[in-house]
Amino acid sequence: MSKKFVMKIAGLLLVVLLGAGAVFGLDLFKGLPSVQELENPKPELASLVYSEDGKLLHKFFLKNRTFVPLRSISRWAPAALIATEDVTFYQHWGVDLRRLAIALGENIIKGRTRWQGASTITQQLAKNLFLTQERTLSRKAKELVTAVQLERTYTKNEILALYLNTVYFGSGAYGIESAAQTYFGKPASQLTIPESATLIATLKNPTAYDPSKDPSSSLARRNLIIGLMEKAGFITHAQAVRAKATPLVLHYTPVTQQGLAPYFTEYIRQTIKSSSMLEGVNVYRDGLTIQTTLDSRMQQYAQQAIGEQAAALQAQFDRSWRCPESLKIQFIKESARYKEMVNEEGVPANTALARLKADSAWLNNLLHQKTRVQMALIALDPSNGHVKAWVGGTNFGPDDYRYQFDHVWQAKRQPGSAFKPFVYAAAIDQGIPANYRILDQPLALKSGNGGVWVARNAEGGSGGMTTLRDALAHSLNQVTVRLAYEFLSPSEIISYARRMGITSPMQPNLSIALGTSEVSPLELARAYTTFANNGAWCDVLPVTKVLDKHGRVIAEHQPSSHLGLDPATNYVMVTMLKDVIDRGTGIAARTRYGLDMEVAGKTGTTQSQRDAWFAGFTPKLVAVVWAGFDDERIHFTSMEYGQGARAALPAWANFMKKCYSDPSLKLEKTYFPMPDNVIAVPIAGSSTEPSDVLNRNVSVEYFTPKGYARYQAGDFNRAPQPVNSGAVGNPDSTGAQQPPVPTAPTAPTAPASTDSTGSRARR
Known part of the structure; x- marks a missing residue:
């Protein structure tokens, strides 16, 4: 290899390295605060979030915060902070190089993709005031540079004051003054050693160490910090002993100003910066006006429905569950x-x-x-994807909702039988009529590792030849699996679900027909807008406009629709899902809750009653309700109250009834439009034969053109050749009673649907 060639390679590598460094440097300096921001870090104007009907939902700013100088803060508070977070605070210049090197080595050795550890108080302040919470190398580099700039701009005591005045202490309290008033009913200047340590304890985890919610954990953490204060020389041994022996006494005054729709507005806060038009905008400072699609009246009805049903479920669970x-x-x-x-x-x-x-x-x-029951409700306008109501959990009190888990979009759970409409839609679209008959008997299939999988109906019953319409209405697992096995492949089912807006990963095995792949309530609601909107679904649209403090539009969002199903196929599916309400597992919506409008939907229940669902819609409104527990090892104890029709449907029905009973919402009781090419045929009784004009026992069956051609040809009851003659992977499904579920690599991680099919589910 010649020297000239080596020099060329070295030059090329140097150019690449310089280019990469330049790109990283540009990205680094792009997100750094300006000198003006550093010198004036106080928030300027709150951003206001409005509902579609003009109600103020929330204000974004450094919440519940009163600035006080360091001289007005008890000396024990900064002492506790320094002893716990940054014992060399007064020695470094914003970055502790020794701690940084140790953390860097640990992150490299453990192969972490997200940066952890080594942040000084100044670095934490830089992150809290100016940067995001992501743990990337790029963000860490910005944090280091900003910390050094802060140290050049402010004295150490000014940095301490800024930190203690802006950090979150739980229960809605931002800043040491608000926290002192919230927990102890006194100004920050009067905080004692144990009280100061108690407040600093919350900084590690504002939920886990909140003294008003978990006094035992708070007390233990407080005493640990007192020990650190002694070790750092801020207090004597005698003071530490007395402080640790002091009981935890609160004068708790909760902050309740969390707004009408806290989960929704938190979702807005977390996602609003995704718009490229909002690059460099600070939602806490820049006085934005955020116009959302939420309706404040529907939101109140949703919270009432979820609150009442969650309380009822909790009472039933508490009476029967033993850990x-x-x-x-x-x-x-x-x-x-x-x-x-x-x-x-x-x-x-x-x-x-x-x-x-x-x-x-x-x-x-x-x-x-x-063991707290959790529920979620999401309601969408199917014509444009507008969010009308959003309830992400069951806590509406003074809890620190910013740290709560939002089950509408962050929770992914198995939908169970609420997924079945995607299977039936694929079959109808391929020309299988809704009155096609399939045997309602268990089907034993070979699994991926040579075992046998048997999907059974939830209550163990079986029957004879059953139409697809009846099978969906009564949520028969055995018919659904046979339909998928004989006519569809898992990839085809996934393809139709994708076309209708499901984006989560789906396992390509036969158990997907019973809803074993996890989705979020928001995702399922978006997909169900396909049925309510003549075959087209819309992207979820929570915000229509964002205006700056001068009233100028800086971001605007329009509905975006996608064709998911042929309109004829979609209408046949709507008629089948209407039967779920009129005579199937969702009949309680009419008989018990008195819904009298045009409505359709589907229940969903997963194995051992871990998840209960109801997804329902009218031509004007789609709503999905989920009920369950955050820890999937806990589940409802009985089908008597833990199935979709009992746990989720009541909240959905009450919400719908309240909305349609409110004349100010102007929700007309309209009908689903029938496309011109849908063929309606009078059918005699329970047969599949056309009825004559004199027959009194007549029902109407609806066909797509493709399905009607097959119906006329008379081949819709012939035994088909299965498209799934091979192994089924590991479909860990409902009712698999023998043998044990295999553990092939394609297996879903949790059980599938257990919707009841007998009278108990229909009540």
């Missing part, structure tokens, strides 16, 4: 308190477990938190 000892031990070992005792305090694992099991107050609180 197994093995699960109780798992909960303890997974708790923040147990990990802190073992990892930070050096307590032996068995000793920590025994202590926490003996702490009945702490343990009861832990089990209480684990």
